[in-house]
Every structure is written in C-alpha cells, then in structure tokens.
Amino acid sequence: MAPTHATPQHPETAGAAAVADPVLEARSVSKRFPGVVALDDVSFALRAGEVHALVGENGAGKSTLIKVLTGVYRSDEGEVRVSGEPVRFARPFEAQQAGISTIYQEVNLVPLMSVARNIFLGREPKNRFGLIDFPRMNRETTELLDGFGVRVDPKRPLHTLGIGTQQMVALARAVSVQAQVVIMDEPTSSLEPREVETLFRVIENLRGQGIAVLYVSHRMDELYRICDRVTVLRDGRHIHTGELAPLERMQLVSMMLGRDMAEVRRDGLTGFAAEGHDAARTPVLTATGLDRRHQLRDIAVELYAGEVLGLGGLLGSGRSETAKALTGALPLDGGEITVDGKRIGRPTPAAAIRAGISMLPEDRKAEGIVPGLSVRENIVLAAMPRLSKAGIVSRAKQDRIVDIFMKRLRIKASSSEQKVGELSGGNQQKVLLARWLCLEPKVLLLDEPTRGIDVGAKAEVQSLIDELAREGLAVLLISSDIEELIEGADRIVVLRGGAVAGELAGDEVDESRLLEVLADHTPGAVPADRTPDTGGKVPAGQEDPR
Amino acid sequence: MTTQATLPRPAKRLARLRDPAWYQEYGVYAAVAVVLLFNALFTEHFMTADNLRTQLVQVAPIVIVALGMALVIGTEGIDLSVGSTMALAAALLPLYLGYGLVPALLIALLAGAVVGAINGTLVSLVGLQPIVATLALFVGGRGLALVMADGQLKQIVNPDVLALGTGSFLGIPTVVLIAGVLALAVGFLVQRTTFGRQIVAIGGNRSASALSGLPVKRVLIGVYILCGVMAALAGILATARLTASDPSSLGTLMELSAITAVVVGGTPLNGGSIRVLGTVAGALLMQLLRATLVKHDLPDSTAQIAQAAIIIAAVYVARERRSR
Numbered sequence: 001m002a003p004t005h006a007t008p009q010h011p012e013t014a015g016a017a018a019v020a021d022p023v024l025e026a027r028s029v030s031k032r033f034p035g036v037v038a039l040d041d042v043s044f045a046l047r048a049g050e051v052h053a054l055v056g057e058n059g060a061g062k063s064t065l066i067k068v069l070t071g072v073y074r075s076d077e078g079e080v081r082v083s084g085e086p087v088r089f090a091r092p093f094e095a096q097q098a099g100i101s102t103i104y105q106e107v108n109l110v111p112l113m114s115v116a117r118n119i120f121l122g123r124e125p126k127n128r129f130g131l132i133d134f135p136r137m138n139r140e141t142t143e144l145l146d147g148f149g150v151r152v153d154p155k156r157p158l159h160t161l162g163i164g165t166q167q168m169v170a171l172a173r174a175v176s177v178q179a180q181v182v183i184m185d186e187p188t189s190s191l192e193p194r195e196v197e198t199l200f201r202v203i204e205n206l207r208g209q210g211i212a213v214l215y216v217s218h219r220m221d222e223l224y225r226i227c228d229r230v231t232v233l234r235d236g237r238h239i240h241t242g243e244l245a246p247l248e249r250m251q252l253v254s255m256m257l258g259r260d261m262a263e264v265r266r267d268g269l270t271g272f273a274a275e276g277h278d279a280a281r282t283p284v285l286t287a288t289g290l291d292r293r294h295q296l297r298d299i300a301v302e303l304y305a306g307e308v309l310g311l312g313g314l315l316g317s318g319r320s321e322t323a324k325a326l327t328g329a330l331p332l333d334g335g336e337i338t339v340d341g342k343r344i345g346r347p348t349p350a351a352a353i354r355a356g357i358s359m360l361p362e363d364r365k366a367e368g369i370v371p372g373l374s375v376r377e378n379i380v381l382a383a384m385p386r387l388s389k390a391g392i393v394s395r396a397k398q399d400r401i402v403d404i405f406m407k408r409l410r411i412k413a414s415s416s417e418q419k420v421g422e423l424s425g426g427n428q429q430k431v432l433l434a435r436w437l438c439l440e441p442k443v444l445l446l447d448e449p450t451r452g453i454d455v456g457a458k459a460e461v462q463s464l465i466d467e468l469a470r471e472g473l474a475v476l477l478i479s480s481d482i483e484e485l486i487e488g489a490d491r492i493v494v495l496r497g498g499a500v501a502g503e504l505a506g507d508e509v510d511e512s513r514l515l516e517v518l519a520d521h522t523p524g525a526v527p528a529d530r531t532p533d534t535g536g537k538v539p540a541g542q543e544d545p546r
Numbered sequence: 547m548t549t550q551a552t553l554p555r556p557a558k559r560l561a562r563l564r565d566p567a568w569y570q571e572y573g574v575y576a577a578v579a580v581v582l583l584f585n586a587l588f589t590e591h592f593m594t595a596d597n598l599r600t601q602l603v604q605v606a607p608i609v610i611v612a613l614g615m616a617l618v619i620g621t622e623g624i625d626l627s628v629g630s631t632m633a634l635a636a637a638l639l640p641l642y643l644g645y646g647l648v649p650a651l652l653i654a655l656l657a658g659a660v661v662g663a664i665n666g667t668l669v670s671l672v673g674l675q676p677i678v679a680t681l682a683l684f685v686g687g688r689g690l691a692l693v694m695a696d697g698q699l700k701q702i703v704n705p706d707v708l709a710l711g712t713g714s715f716l717g718i719p720t721v722v723l724i725a726g727v728l729a730l731a732v733g734f735l736v737q738r739t740t741f742g743r744q745i746v747a748i749g750g751n752r753s754a755s756a757l758s759g760l761p762v763k764r765v766l767i768g769v770y771i772l773c774g775v776m777a778a779l780a781g782i783l784a785t786a787r788l789t790a791s792d793p794s795s796l797g798t799l800m801e802l803s804a805i806t807a808v809v810v811g812g813t814p815l816n817g818g819s820i821r822v823l824g825t826v827a828g829a830l831l832m833q834l835l836r837a838t839l840v841k842h843d844l845p846d847s848t849a850q851i852a853q854a855a856i857i858i859a860a861v862y863v864a865r866e867r868r869s870r
Contacts, residue, residue, distance in 0.1 A: 327757070329756070329757055348759075349756060349757055349758065349759040350759040350760075350761065352759070353758075353759040354759075359757065361754075361757055366751075366753060366754075367751075367753045367754050367757055368751075368754050368757075369751065369754065370747050370750035370751040370754055370755070370818065371750065371751070371818075372746075372750045372818040372819055373746065373747060373750055373818070377743065377746075377747070381747055381754075381755070381758045381760070382758035382759055382760075384740045384743060384744070385740055388739075388740045391739050391740050391741060392738055392739055392740075393738050393739060393740055393743060435758065
C-alpha cells in the first residue's frame with residue numbers, strides 16, 4: 001500500500017506528516033503457525049507524525065503483525081521496511097536500535113530490578129570509571145516519570161508497584177529511547193482514567209515531534225479521541241486502511257466483525273441485553289466482615305441467584321482482593337463466607353469450588369492458562385477429579401465436556417488438542433470460562449473478563465454473562481470498563497480504599513451516579529496505608545511518603 | 547503431537563527435518579537408532595544378546611532414578627539428593643537383613659520416602675527453592691549413610707538380595723524387568739491419572755493450578771516422595787548387583803546422570819511437560835554412547851566429552867523451540 005494514493009489530509013496532521021514516506025512498512029507479509037494462518041498477505045504503512053489505530057477481532061493477526069514488525073517473529077513471506085529500506089530483524093533488539101519501541105500488553109520489564117534500572121536497561125549512564133552512574137540514573141528517572149505524573153522512588157523494585165504504574169514505567173522507557181516509532185499494544189488496559197489522560201498527553205507530544213505511533217486498543221472512545229488513521233485486520237487479512245474521523249463507529253465495528261451493519265445495530269455495542277434479570281429473594285452467597293490488613297476492611301457482599309452484581313472501584317480499591325478472598329485464594333484476618341446458608345469453614349480454593357464458587361482471575365497469563373497444555377486439559381483442569389474414576393482420568397468424559405463447551409463458547413482452535421498458549425487472548429479467555437463453567441458453579445466471580453480481548457469476543461463474553469445470569473447463576477462482575485459495568489450489572493457495589501463506599505441499585509445504575517460514588521473522596525474513607533495493589537501510585541498532588 | 551499433523555502440504559515433510567521441534571520430539575530416538583546402527587556396522591560383538599543385556603543391566607538403575615527425576619523436573623523442580631538416597635538405602639539394607647528380605651527392603655524404601663517427604667516439605671510448605679532444599683540432603687544424606695554403615699563396605703551374602711541383582715525372568719534380567727515395569731507405571735501415572743496430570747499442570751502454571759483448587763502442596767510432596775522411593779529402589783538394586791553395600795561411593799554423580807537422561811529425553815527444565823519414554827531413551831543413549839566409545843578403545847574422558855556435546859545439543863534444541 002503506497003502512501004501516495006491514499007493521503008486525504010486529516011485536520012490535525014495536515015502538512016509535513018501527510019506527504020512523508022512511511023517510517024515503518026509491511027509489504028505482503030504472511031505468517032503461519034501450525035494449523036493457523038495468522039497473517040495472510042498483509043500490507044501496512046505507518047507515517048511519521050501520525051497516530052495509527054490497529055484494530056481487529058480475536059485472532060485477526062494484530063499481535064502477530066506487531067511481532068513481525070518488531071522482530072519477535074520472522075515473516076514467512078513478504079518484507080518489512082524502515083524508512084523505505086528493507087530490513088530483516090533477527091532479534092527484537094535490532095528493531096529497537098532501528099528506532100522501533102514497543103509497549104506490550106503484558107508488561108515486559110525486569111520485575112526484580114529497580115524502576116531506574118528498568119528504564120535505563122542496556123543504556124545505563126556511566127561515570128568516569130565506566131561504572132553505572134546510579135545517582136544520575138535515579139535523578140533522570142525521577143524527572144522522566146514526573147513528566148508522566150508518576151511519583152515513585154526510582155530505587156524501588158519494579159514488582160512492588162501496581163500494574164498500572166508498571167505500565168507507565170514501560171511507557172517512559174519506550175519514549176525515552178530515541179524512537180521513530182512507538183507501538184502500543186492495549187496500553188490503557190490497566191490504567192486508571194487519570195493515567196489515560198497522561199498517556200494521551202504523551203501521545204500528542206510524540207505526534208508533535210513527528211514520531212509515529214501504532215495504537216492497538218479495543219476501546220472505541222480512545223481510538224476516536226487520539227487516532228488519525230485506522231487499519232482493520234480480520235482473520236489475518238487486511239480489510240481497510242483510512243482516516244478514522246469520517247468513519248462511523250458502527251461501520252468500523254462491522255468491518256472488524258465482518259458482520260452486517262444492521263445486525264451490529266440490533267445487538268448494540270455491548271453484548272448485554274437491555275433488560276435486567278429477575279433476581280431471587282434469598283442470597284446464594286453472603287460474605288460479612290471480610291478483613292485483611294491494609295487491603296480489605298469489613299467488606300460485606302450479598303449475591304443473589306440470577307443477578308449480575310457489579311463490583312466497581314478504581315485500581316487498588318480492593319475489587320480483585322475481594323474476589324480472591326471469596327474464593328479462598330487470599331488469606332483473611334477475619335470474616336465469614338456462606339453459600340446457600342452453609343458456612344465455608346477455612347476458605348481455600350478447593351473448599352470454595354466445592355461450595356460452588358468459581359472465579360475467573362484477572363491475570364489470564366499468570367493465573368489462568370497453563371500454556372503448554374492442550375485446550376482440553378485447560379478446560380478440565382479444575383474438574384479433573386470429577387471426570388476421573390479411582391484417580392484415573394476418563395478421556396471419554398473429558399471429551400464430552402470439552403466438546404460441549406468448545407461449541408457453546410465458540411472456542412476457535414485447530415482442535416481440542418491444540419496448546420492453549422497458541423490461541424489468541426479472546427479464545428484463551430473462553431477456555432478459562434469453560435474451565436469454571438464446567439464445574440457447574442452457583443456463583444461465578446469474573447475479574448475483568450473482557451480485558452485485552454477484541455470486540456467480537458468481548459460481545460460474546462458479555463452476552464454469555466447475560467445468559468448465565470438468566471439461567472440462575474449468581475454473577476459478580478469486576479470491570480474497569482464503565483460502559484460494561486453499567487450495562488452488564490443489575491446492581492453495583494462500589495469499593496474505595498478496601499471498603500464498601502456505596503451501592504447503586506435499580507435506576508441509580510448509571511454512569512453519572514457511578515462516577516459520583518467513585519469520585520467521592522472523603523478523607524476518612526481511605527486508610528492511611530495504601531494497599532500493595534496500588535503500589536507507588538499516588539493521587540495527583542500528593543507526596544509519596546516512602 | 548497432533549498439532550504437527552495439521553500441516554497439509556507434502557513439502558512440509560522434508561521441512562520437518564529443519565524444524566527444531568522435530569528434534570526435541572524425536573531426536574533422542576533417532577540418536578539411539580544411529581548409535582545402534584553405527585555399532586551394528588563398525589563394532590564387533592556389540593549387537594550380541596550378551597552385550598545388549600549387559601548394557602541394559604547397567605542402565606537400569608539410572609533409568610529408575612531418572613524416572614523419578616523426570617516427575618520432579620516436570621513440576622519445575624530438581625532433586626539433587628537422589629545419589630545420597632541410594633547410599634542411604636544401601637546402608638540400611640544389610641542392617642535389617644536379619645529380619646528377612648521383605649522388612650529390610652521396606653525399611654530401605656521407607657528411607658527413600660522419608661528423604662522425599664523432607665524434600666517435598668521444604669519445597670512446598672517452607673517454600674525453599676528445590677535446588678537448595680535438596681542440596682541439604684545431598685550433603686547430609688550421604689553423611690548419615692556413612693554413619694549408619696560405620697563408614698565401611700559390607701559384603702552381602704543373602705541369596706535373595708543377590709538374586710535381585712543377578713536373577714532373570716523369562717530370560718530378562720530382574721533389574722531390567724523392574725526398570726521396564728516402572729517406566730510403564732510412570733508413563734501411565736503421567737498420562738492417565740489425575741495425580742499425573744496435576745503434576746504437569748502445576749509445573750506449567752502453579753498459581754493457575756492453585757486457583758483451580760488443585761492440591762498443589764500435596765502433589766509436590768507426593769512427587770518428591772516418589773522420586774525418593776525410586777532412588778532408594780535403585781540403591782537396593784545397585785547394591786545387589788555389587789554384592790556389597792558401599793555407602794561411600796554408591797550413587798555418586800547419579801543426580802547428574804539422571805538429570806542428563808531427563809534433559810536429553812526432551813523434558814524441559816522449566817516444567818509443564820514430562821516425557822517418560824524420552825527419559826528412558828535418554829538414559830539409554832548416554833549408556834550406549836559411552837559403551838561404544840569404550841569398545842573403540844577411546845578413554846573414558848572422551849566419552850564424557852561426547853556426553854557433554856549431547857547435553858548441549860539437547861538443551862539447544864529445547865531453547866530453539868521455546869523462542870519460536
């Protein structure tokens with residue numbers, strides 16, 4: 001795709017950017033994996049000074065394309081060009097040296113090293129003895145991060161920070177190397193709204209400097225706010241490239257899904273049905289007085305069969321901790337959990353599963369999938385004892401269950417024996433949902449079930465949640481996507497600083513009410529000691545006491 | 547694996563030979579075949595029943611220890627104490643032979659189970675790294691064995707014990723038979739039992755397994771106990787073949803031979819996959835390689851260098867595959 005015959009000028013980028021040579025270009029790139037064609041003859045060009053959105057459904061080939069562009073994968077056919085010159089990156093490092101910086105969806109830094117060392121990894125400032133100049137490195141790190149609105153001790157090991165802060169560190173690193181191209185794969189998936197604003201400021205800044213940004217996200221609002229042009233991939237093929245502003249949202253979504261416009265319109269933007277659910281009168285799950293030092297304070301939750309209860313709150317408010325506490329994965333200092341009137345004695349994951357509680361964890365890669373095992377084995381992982389006789393696994397029973405759930409959740413894999421690590425994020429998430437659903441739970445806790453998966457899978461997961469609640473399951477939904485929370489939940493409990501800050505029910509479940517409760521910042525409601533989850537994140541204008 | 551079979555084009559069949567995944571999958575069997583073929587052509591008296599039987603008898607204890615080691619490595623662990631466990635079993639055996647063969651064997655195996663339980667507890671409950679946890683008994687176990695045996699080599703005359711080392715059933719040496727049965731049993735354990743699948747899942751992703759309600763700690767302790775018991779059994783068989791209990795040297799460097807067999811057999815050191823047949827072939831390959839070189843009058847040091855080359859090749863192939 002030559003840039004010469006597709007240059008309608010975008011108001012913001014009119015001028016130098018519009019006529020510039022592509023800084024990064026893929027020509028007729030193909031990439032195959034066992035059983036899957038991940039990229040099929042895809043061409044793509046990125047111009048200097050533009051923010052270019054890359055969108056597509058599950059398994060559309062976005063991640064593969066990025067990995068080809070950055071030297072993680074080598075393409076089977078086609079070539080990659082930087083500033084018009086064909087290149088063949090043997091390693092990601094070579095791509096970095098050519099001025100291509102990447103921020104991956106999952107943070108790719110060294111957890112045990114300090115913030116400063118991570119930012120300067122491989123290009124540490126040296127003193128006159130040729131040793132690392134730590135004072136200078138720390139000073140420059142502080143200055144750099146200040147520009148991102150992040151105040152954190154540069155000497156702190158990275159893993160002690162919250163994931164949002166880690167993402168900001170990754171971003172700081174990516175833009176501080178003299179990059180021509182910055183690739184951002186789902187950069188906002190773990191950021192708070194305030195951090196998203198900072199990110200957008202940084203992106204504007206990059207655009208001003210003539211740096212090209214490739215922006216991958218599933219959040220429509222963000223795309224329309226920040227991006228100039230868009231490229232749509234579907235099933236490994238190039239579908240469309242063009243200016244974003246004149247493109248109608250519905251049109252974009254229908255291109256991504258390969259679905260009829262009218263169909264998309266009828267289904268709405270999220271997969272949730274408009275009407276709520278009829279919840280039962282007595283709660284299935286009751287939790288009272290959940291306490292854990294620095295993390296949870298006297299949390300009480302009631303969950304009814306047939307409803308979706310939203311758990312709202314900002315990053316570090318204790319949402320995930322509450323879900324983990326309910327499944328016995330987080331040891332508690334106090335509190336009581338009962339399911340169907342029966343108290344869970346000592347909460348452990350096994351006990352919670354026996355009582356009928358299932359939880360989809362937030363971090364799919366670290367806590368969810370077993371990458372080397374097949375789709376089948378990942379699905380039956382938790383249910384294995386039930387599908388065995390005298391400790392011996394029954395393949396027939398497993399296959400029956402796996403077959404049902406692969407069809408029901410429409411899991412796309414070459415077969416049930418394909419390794420889960422080879423699937424796209426959305427399909428991995430469906431495999432995990434299948435793992436929990438095949439336990440036939442009474443209570444399903446979903447921690448960010450649609451994070452990092454594409455629009456199509458997102459809508460499928462959302463309508464599945466709807467369906468499950470209608471069938472009588474009690475669902476707890478944690479989501480940072482406010483639209484998803486409001487459209488999906490019948491009732492929302494809002495957490496702040498590890499305690500319940502309020503509850504919205506019925507007509508109160510709307511965006512302005514939720515934001516009001518989220519934003520309500522009474523000093524007494526926040527414990528003096530922040531939760532480890534928030535890490536070094538400090539509300540703007542406050543000093544880090546450490 | 548079945549995913550490999552989904553490539554439809556015949557041209558891919560040749561491309562397979564350039565694919566590192568193929569080598570990790572089948573490389574060890576191909577290597578064993580190559581060594582056997584070489585010997586059939588160029589080594590006199592190698593492909594005789596007598597020689598092959600000797601090779602199998604010699605490799606049997608290594609196979610048994612390596613099977614246990616493969617389970618441990620499958621959980622992303624490692625057990626350095628297997629050689630010392632062999633010595634401990636060897637030291638205990640003559641002490642209790644007075645009560646009869648079966649009690650003595652049970653005591654020796656029990657010692658292996660105790661060592662394994664300690665290792666497993668240190669790893670799963672205390673949370674030590676496996677290499678450090680098992681290092682304790684690597685050093686301490688042999689010391690204890692020497693104390694119990696008074697540091698002496700003890701001749702063994704009990705005919706039942708000696709029969710374990712030299713006897714045969716249907717023309718197959720007892721030790722080989724035991725190793726074969728164990729290989730089948732471990733293969734079944736890994737592939738078909740919930741315990742086996744849980745081992746692999748825990749090795750593949752421990753937090754995911756814990757959140758899925760798997761009894762992670764129990765499985766880990768169980769794996770180290772199995773490894774300890776198998777090491778003790780290998781110690782008993784080696785003692786029987788030696789016709790003497792020699793706790794000062796029995797099983798020295800066995801941990802390295804076992805790890806080598808597992809790695810050469812294609813089991814990744816970072817867990818999540820256990821290749822039982824590959825482990826057996828790995829042990830066999832190292833044994834045959836050494837025997838071949840010795841038969842061609844090359845010194846043992848050459849054999850060691852050749853083995854080192856094989857290990858590097860195995861690790862290289864595994865690395866290539868992961869970075870794909």
